[in-house]
Amino acid sequence: MTFSLPLLKPRPEDARPAWEEPPSPLGKSAKAVVLTVICAVMILPFLTVLSTSLASREEITASGGFVLFPTDPTFEAYTTILSGGLVTRAVLVSIGITVVGTTLSLLTTVGLAYALSKRGVPGSKPVLLMVLFTLLFAPGMIPMYVLVKELGLRDSYWSLILPGLINAFNLVVMRAFFMNIPEELYQAARIDGAGDWRVLTRIVMPLSKGVIAVVGLFYAVTYWNAFFNAMLYLDDSGKWPIQVVLRSYVVQGKAITSDQLGVTHMAPPQSISMAVVMLALLPILLLFPFLQKYFSKGVLTGAIKG
Amino acid sequence: MSSPATERRVRAASPPAPAPARAGGRTLRSRPPLARRLRDNWVMLALMAPGLLFFVVFFYVPMLGNIVAFEDYQPFIGFKDSALVGLANFQELFADPAFWESVRNTLAFAALQLVFFFPAPLALALLLNSLVSSRVKKFVQSVVYLPHFISWVLVVALFQQVLGGAGLVSNFLRDHGFSALDVMTDPHAFPLLITSQVIWKDIGWGMIIYLAALANVDQSLYESAAVDGANRWRRMWHVTLPAVRSVTIMLLVLRLGDVLSVGFEQFLLQRDAVGARAAEVLDTYVYYHGVVYGDWGVGAAAGLVKGVVGALMIWGANKLAHAFGEQGVYSK
Secondary structure, X not given: OOOOOOOXXXXXXXXXXXXXXXXXXXXXXXXXXXXXXXXHXXXXXXXXXXXHHHOOHHHHHHHOOOOOOOOOOOOHHHHHHOOOOHHHHHHHHHHHHHHHHHHHHHHHHHHHHHHHHOOOOOOHHHHHHHHHHHHHOOOOHHHHHHHHHHOOOOOXXXXXXXHHOXXXXXXXXXXXXXXXXXXXXXXXXXXXXXXXXXXXXXXXXXXXXXXXXXXXXXXXXXXXXXXXHHXXXXXXXXXXXXXXXXXXXXXXXXXXXXXXXXXXXXXXXXHHHHXXXXXXXXXXXXXXXXXXXXXXXXXXXXXXXX | OOOHHHHHHHHHHOOOOOOOOOOOOOOOOOOOOHHHHHHHOHHHHHHHHHHHHHHHHHHHHHXXXXXXXXXXXXXXXXXXXXXXXXXXXXXXXXXXXXXXXXXXXXXXXXXXXXXXXXXXXXXXXXXXXXXXXXXXXXXXXXXXXXXXXXXXXXXXXXXXXXXXXXXXXXXXXXXXXXOOOOHHHOOOOHHHHHHHHHHHHHHHHHHHHHHHHHHOOOHHHHHHXXXXXXXXXXXXXXXXXXXXXXXXXXXXXXXXXXXXXXOHHHHHHHHHHHOHHHHOOHHHHHHXXXXXOOOHHHHHXXXXXXXXXXXXXXXXXXXXXXXXXXXXXXXX
């Protein structure tokens, strides 16, 4: 997030043009109120969860469930769930799926997008049409389920990765970006004797770091957030990723036993639930500030050229 | 493709007849033979292959798998050997009042989203665009983008913590002598809840594209409008809004095409709390009838109806956009 230090003098782009009338005091304060309320509504839930996950047992009992400002923060809930039981395993599963899935998705997406962005590759036109058609019509849940089952992927982590390996929208974004690279660069590289592979790895990919970062983030978020596929394809609760655990024990409110957590002493259940929520949230919060600057660029390339 | 006539003319124009397309010489008109093009592009083809394989296996094969909709599918036999039953599944589907209820719910939620969620990002973008301080703009953007990236499970969990029967607001109300709030389990409040969740999660994300369109407006247009005496509202009406017109129409077309998918996970996650009558939409109907109750054929039939109607909607909405002289999602 952009928490830059306050600058002492106003930057030139912050100046109001001479012809524009300054807003009325009423309009100005109305805007300020609306924006403050919007930001508060967005942030408050996160704050509640964070605070409650850090609150002590006494404080939770005293407040009747929720704490907004813990006076005596403790990491008890986190040490409880991270000591090797159900939640720890789910977090590891989610991390593994996210890392493997994102890598494979990026490799295949870059490859296909690059091949579809160049002229003269045999078959690229029909393949592009095939891809674009998938944006209009999805095969449907039942046929997908039947396919995954008949491929023998049920109860396998591959069932969380393979069915969503490439997202057609991400592919279109990336292809549009590749097509915007000036043709002269390709020709210059060719004259220097670079083959297709070299051009891709030495010229195209370094120039496309931004779009690769954005698409990678989109994939990573999708894998991390995957809930329905896991629920559908994994019967064995030992294989559950974090989102399914979150659903069972936080949304549906089943109690997590100390047995499942692999501990004897437990933090208060309320802060345990909230600590699970925080764990599911953490990677997103960590990635977000780094990739944010690429968002609008990446999204717009796709939206406008798509 | 060169027609014989043009070829003859070309030959006539250059008396010493040139050798027709020398080997290896790439002219505009003639392409090298396929075998050679395949050999020249083998790296590209190898790069393309895994992606192509993915689309064939996970889109086009299951597309054929929609045959389940016409079968009495038995999981243990497999879809190749299950008995074909023609349109029986569709007859059963259309005779099922629960199906029509899910259709009604889907359309109702879609209408709510169209009225309340669709304009929200545009409104926020206009508000942000009217700010002068780029620091405030960026801060608000960072805050409102964030919820887009968290899963529906998390969104529902967060809403429970704030609005649920044991949540923050309820606690506050109880402490101050009011009765507790129970939004999360109230079927009557459910449409409102669903819509506000969608707005909370995606208002910021939806705003990006409008902000970009607004940033591309030629500033001198505002200046000349101001010189001509247009106040800020007139400038908004005559300069700003026309600038976002085509983006808005494109997004509207996309939204209409997707009107039958109102948010599957969101409904699935909250169906238990408010009951099927309030929360059943087409997608959850497919899931419960097909996967949970094992009525595979009927579930697949419902999914197929949804897919076909959805594709027709995109096509129709796009036609409509063209009729209004806009580009729509794809051009003619």
